[in-house]
Amino acid sequence: MSAYTSFLEQTELIEKLLISLNSGLILLDKDENVIFVNKWVIDSCPEIDSAIPQQKFLDIFPELKSGRVYEAIVNAGINGFPSIVSNALNRHPFPFYNPIKLIKSNDLQKSERIFQAIHIVPIGLSRQSNYCAIFINDVSPSVMREDALKKQVEKKQLAVRELDQQKKLFEAGPSVVFKLDYRDGYPVEYVSPNLYEQFFYHAEDIIDNNFHFMDFIHADDVRGYQDHILVNIETDVDHFEQEYRIIDGQGGIRWVNDFTTVIRKEDGQISYFHGYLIDVSEHKLIEKQIKKQAFYDSLTSLPNRRMLTERLNQDISRARRHKFYNALLFMDLDNFKYINDSLGHGVGDELLVEVAKRITDRIRLEDMAARIGGDEFVIVLSELDKDMEQAAVKGQIIADSLRAKLSASYSIRGNELHTSPSIGVVIFPRPGDESQKIIQNADTAMYHAKAAGRNDVRFFTEEMQLAADNRLHLEKNLRMAVTNQELCLVYQPQVAKGGEVLACESLVRWIKDNKIISPADFIPVAEETGIIIDIGEWVVQESCRQFKAWQQLHLKNAIQHIAVNISPKQFRDSNFIQFVENTLRYHQMEPSELELEITEGIVIADVEDTIEKMKQLKAMGVRLAMDDFGTGYSSLSYLKNLPLDVLKIDQSFIRDASKDPNDKAIVSTIISMAKHLKMVTVAEGIEEKSVLNHLSREGCSIFQGYYISKPITGEEFSNFLKSWDGSLLF
Amino acid sequence: MSEKQPTVLIVDDSKVSRMMIKAQINALHPDWNIIEAGGGYEALELADNSDIDYFSVDVNMPEMDGLELIERLQPGHPTKAMALLTANIQEDIIKKAMRLGAACFHKPITEEVIKKMTDYFSG
């Protein structure tokens, strides 16, 4: 038996042992021929068939040529040193697989190889080892846990990569990520590169120079920013949000929404801030616009009623706290409706815009002007004075100047327009005042401004309040007065120089519940509310009827005409001329038997229109008289254009005409002027004989007053006419 | 033909190595002059003061490694042949040596290796 054979026998024995140990054995001779492989190797390797005598190691395992295993084999041959090839550093040198898996499939992946721990041991007695044994152990089972751990690691890696990706995505967007050191001013430790794109600062600059975050915050918001942080930190809130302004790299102001997270160390101490910013400037702008719409009038850009109410409430509280008085002006434009109707809404709107502008130009910064309706404006004047009276004075001044400013002519789309405001003023706050009440009161005051002839300023007082209440009451009754036949006329004779009764003036009286209500009390209301049309018509009608009735009596002192007062509204009415014509015809009166008295005020309101109407009436043959002459603020130049027959000198001049040199002079002037204009003068309110004489001497033609007769009923007038003796006059 | 004998500078911190290299060179080229330096600085000084034709430089030296020495020698001796001896032949050393215009030879110092080196010197 050769040494070779006994060796093989021995290896068979060894092999049996090896199988039970689940290990592989490859035996090489010194020329690197594979002289033996054990069953384990054959079962585990698809490339080997059982008996492979005399095949070179590298022929069987060519891929191992440049690997550690072959290096160790060579080393073993040279030095005779054993080597280990660890599974740690060399996972799967040999193409060995789990035998069971191999049975199932011949074509397995490299990754399915078993994990191998390899010992390379030269065997032999001398340095020239005859053999080299390669022991292979399958260490896969212990590697399964490794795999699980590996999976864990991979998962972690994936998570890290994902996070990284997310971070990159995030930082590519509009959110600017930052990391701030928790120190004074919050030095910036990190800021994402998109900082430049968003806010025009270079991220590197900021980081390199360790800029402080607070330096970028708008001065007005710095305090708020700091406070917000402190509050949150104190209450252990570690995520918070806030909005503030920053200054960007171009000097622009930008609103940002900031989401910050506080990162703490293990001991709870704050380590740093981590967060991101988003520019919300545009969003803020939209917010602003929406707010604007809700609180501002779209045409004039003035605050609207809603905002006014809020402001007013604030003002009331503030005024009560600081104990000073404010004023509220309620204003509307006197003939806006007319302009709107005649020239169109386009012009009307532009006019409103101009009015709004003039108002805002005039009022102070602390005041507020609001448009609350069509042509209605409310102005709140803040903090006028601590003394109510003084506040009233100041309010008056401002209101007056507003009135003047708004009365100046407007040039709208080539039209020269005039409008004027009626302004009601309320001083507030008084006990119990609240916003709606104040506005209401101011409205009432304005009413009075209108009643007083418009283009005026009127104050609201308690008396006014009462009067307002009364007035409402009055108004109600007045509407029914005509239908309820509560009105009646009285007549005051007008006597000529020679003593004959020339005419009479009809005056309206209202008798309600057995009480006589003076015209001074109800005519303004009637005028304001338009009831005057009905009343006026009745007056004209009744006057004509009465005149005619007297005529039928064929009295010896028959009058030539009857004078009827016409109110401004009545005169303005587009039907007026027609009405006069109809009435005359109905009562079969001569036009010259009717004298219409209109006040100076009517003329002033609209000269053109008045003249036109007067001409028409004149053409008809109706007599025209101007009442209360001298009391209006008019220029005398138009007088020559008016087709008037009569000038009635207001009684205020007459009363003292004989004594007061001024009145004397005025009366004189009027009379002479009238003469020149071929007008007749009537002196009203003569109460004394001396006055009568004086005026007569001055050249006055007609006389009216208590000295002659007080106003009397129709029947009484008939009697008067019967018994009148003109010679007793002087 | 009387040519000047070339002078070789052997730089190695190991005296034994120097001895071995010297012995091998002598065996192959008895007429060559051989001077020795134990480190980089000594070598630079010798190079400045003497007329040296060939340089045999060990890579692994404590004061200054062989690559650095060669880099420093180059400017003063642009055309001279320089050889690096190293026990650790790694790609990056070879690359660096090539960039510097020097050749690399593998320790241990054997007759073969030294022959290759001297052949390189003689061109």
Place this chain on the structure above:
Amino acid sequence: MDNKPKLSELEEDLLGELFNLGVGRAANSLSKMVNQEVKLSVPHVKFVGQQEMEDYLGSNSQICAVGQVMHGPFDAQSLLLFPEKSSMEVVRKMLGEHLSDELIAEMQQEALTEIGNIVLNACIGAISNSMKKIITVELPHFFLDTPNRLLSDYLTTENDVVLLITIDMTLSESEVTGYMAFILGPFSLQKLQKSLQEILSGIG
């Protein structure tokens, strides 16, 4: 008794040169294996006593050691030693940064054993080659222990000496210092010396 060995300067020089050769070759192998640049250099070779050894290694910290017994012209217990932290670092660099600590710990022993095997084989091989004598080496073993306990296992007599070789390892931008130690009995030392002298005379 004075334990200091009496190798001459030249003898020590030669020894150093031999180890240089050895680690150089080992670095080559390691580089190829882990596909990274691995540099190994030997700055120091010196003989030390147990105390000094502990000074180098730190007496209380754990060290990883891979040992191979060698027989030949002289007998010695050869060891490759890394302080535990360093060894973790070495393994981590070799296996890959991305692996978890648990995985690294599991494979640490295997990896270090192979590394030790490679380095020791290369050094012993270099010695064997230059001595032109046969040296046999046994399979490597792994230890994790304090230097104190480790050395007391090996340093059986007072006269035993330790040849300590400092190795600087650079891989993937980290620098690790490890040690190789040859523990020799006094007779072995003499035999070693003799062998060295033979080599030196061969150069002449």
